[in-house]
Amino acid sequence: MSAPSAELTAASSARRATRWLNLRLALASGLVLLADILFYGHGLGISLAYFLGVLAIASLWANPIRASGRRRALALLVLGAGLLAIAEDVSLLSALVAILCTAAFAVILRQQQQARWQELFRQARLMLLAGAGRLMRDLARVGRLAARRPRQSSGSAWLISWIVPLVLVGVFTTLFASANPLVEIWLNRIDLRLLLDLASPWRAAFWLMMLCLVWPMLHVRLARKRKAKASPATPVTVTGPDRHGLFGDTAILRSLVLFNALFAVQTLLDIAYLWGGVALPDGMSYAAYAHRGAYPLVVTALLAAVFVMLAMRPAGASERHRLVRPLVLVWVGQNIMLMVSSLLRLDLYVEAYSLTWLRLVAFVWMLLVALGLVLIIVQIVRRKSVNWLVTANATALALALYAFCFVNTPAVIANYNFRHSQELRGTGSRLDAAYLRSLGPQVIPAFDRYTPRIAAVGPTVVGSIWAGSQYMPGSRVSMVDRHRWQQADWRAWGFRAWRLSRYLANTPTAPLGGTSSPAPAGQ
Known part of the structure; x- marks a missing residue:
């Protein structure tokens, strides 16, 4: 390629990149101005739904759509669900849900192929966190392209060309004010306090923050999947499982036997004191007994769930010992019983000491943990994969959080x-x-x-x-x-x-x- 042809190609690429950047900077400036009108110095409400809706439309214009028709409908459904949550009431939870749904809307439209929900969530999360980094990289990329083209008129020259007109306009305005009382009255009506407020450092920081937040939506770049580094081929010696290791088959089997015995004691105590009405020791009320165990038992159930996933992992102890699977089922059943007892404990405590926001959240959390344990039983009985279990629990959590946005x-x-x-x-x-x-x-x-x-x-x-x-x-x-x-x-x-x-x-x-x-x- 000849030198003139290369220069023309570089100049064309630089012009396209500069035009691309200027259009998005202008759009981002409009969004920042809209955010200033809606948010700065005002309470949040339907204004957040308006802003996220406009941001979604701007993202739709600024990024190519690669999704199929069904995926586009899914993106609109996700966006509508998020906006509906904050239209009902703006809280920290509903705002996070709406912002995440707006980011997911942009990611779904940008994806050419259907991705798993884990990948969609990862892309949306990374896009929300990109912010200033992506803006600086885009500015630097356009700057490098502009530096390659033949210099015709630099940005500094463009700014210098405005100095003389602006100075002369100021001089003529001053002369007109001294010669015409009406012009002087108009100039005196300018609210300098408003100008100072617009130039305040706090407002400038707000503008910069909003610019960093909206920019990733105007330039949606999907993060690439990390590829595992290829390692040189080495001979692999296949060895059998360590049955007597720290988490070997023997340790897991013995742990399940001991855990079932220990949990049975706790279950029998709960049946006697919580459900059967047996008198507690002197000096201990039912409310105190309930409060002592409500939250520790939730942690116990979570630890039990982790151990169950370890015991039931593929090619694990459950496939080599026929006793592991029934012991795990019995143990998970006892954990469900403990969660039901925890709910009763919390109910007794709330009845004695009233309901608060944190105690209401604890009720929901306990129900989710109990549901997770039930899903573990379903996974074991129906021999589902670990990915199925994770997806089912994530779906339950997402639905619970979304429903909580509409609870007064x-x-x-x-x-x-x-x-x-x-x-x-x-x-x-x-x-x-x-x-x-x-x-x-x-x-x-x-x-x-x-x-x-x-x-x-x-x-x-x-x-x-x-x-x-x-x-x-x-x-x-x-x-x-x-x-x-x-x-x-x-x-x-x-x-x-x-x-x-x-x-x-x-x-x-x-x-x-x-x-x-x-x-x-x-x-």
């Missing part, structure tokens, strides 16, 4: 604590007013439902702060005002908050004769 946790906790309170039932724990208020305005319907009953029976509870007829309306007022202040900005809108607003519009008056806004002074 404050309302669930408030309703349970009201129904099981000492003020209403005469037994159990007293209502924790400070904790209930800390859950936010979503507890208002529960307040309205139960405060008339509390007012009726409150005086019978010695020292109850809920007996006064003015206490609960006052708490409702502060929560209603807080909700209205949050919803004054359209960006914070969500379906859950909208339903509460509809409820407050239909129920403007607090129970016991209170009002939803502070009464005027002197009344």
Whole structure:
């Protein structure tokens, strides 16, 4: 290839790369501006769904689509599911789910062949973490291509060419302001504080962070699978399994026998004390007994699951000893019984000391662990692969997390604590007013439902702060005002908050004769 032809090719490649970069930088700048309008100094709500939707459309325009028709439909379904979660209510969990679904949408459309879910999750995770690194690599790549082409007009020359026009515009504007009072008035109306706010370092840091977050979506590059390094061929000596090693067949068989015996003791104790109602030793309540074992037993079940996977690995002890498989099944069954006992323990503890957010999460976690143990039994009985077990557990976890995005946790906790309170039932724990208020305005319907009953029976509870007829309306007022202040900005809108607003519009008056806004002074 001749020198002029090579120069033309280099110049053409550099122009295409520069055009590619400029278009995406302009698109990224628009997304950063949109993020500034939606997020900076404002609460999160439907604004996050709007932004992720626009980001998905921008990614669709900026990246070639290689997926088939069915994969495109799957990508839209994944994106819609993520946006629906944050449209219901924005929380840390729903935001993470929506962001991950948006990244998965971009990855699915970029993939030419169908990949396993593990690979899809890996690609989405790597893309979200690429950020500044991918932006810097793209800038450097375009810079190297631009350096190869024949120099015609550099970037510095382009900037220098703007100096004289801008300086002269400033001079003429100053002269016009001194000659024309109207121009001077217009210049005086410029809000310098707004300009200073736009130039604040915190805002600049926010812009830079958003640029790094959106850039990988505008340049989706799938990470390559790591290939194992080829090692020189060496003669391999095939030896039989070490039956007497640390994790040999003998050790696994003996461990299963001992584990079954030990777990049987714990199971019998739970049957006697938790299920059978046998009296506990002096000084120990059922709540204390339940609390002592609720969480350690979950860890026990998780360790048991790891050991089961070790014992049932391919070409492992289960294929050489006929006793291993039935012992494993019995042991997993005992672990399921322990998880059921853990659920009962936690239920007894919550009944004695009320429900909190962490205890509600613990319930869900225990159910997932119990389901995982059941899936282990299914895998053993039906001789499924380890990949099937991992996929089934991951599916259960993903569905549980996604469903939890739609659970009104404050309302669930408030309703349970009201129904099981000492003020209403005469037994159990007293209502924790400070904790209930800390859950936010979503507890208002529960307040309205139960405060008339509390007012009726409150005086019978010695020292109850809920007996006064003015206490609960006052708490409702502060929560209603807080909700209205949050919803004054359209960006914070969500379906859950909208339903509460509809409820407050239909129920403007607090129970016991209170009002939803502070009464005027002197009344």
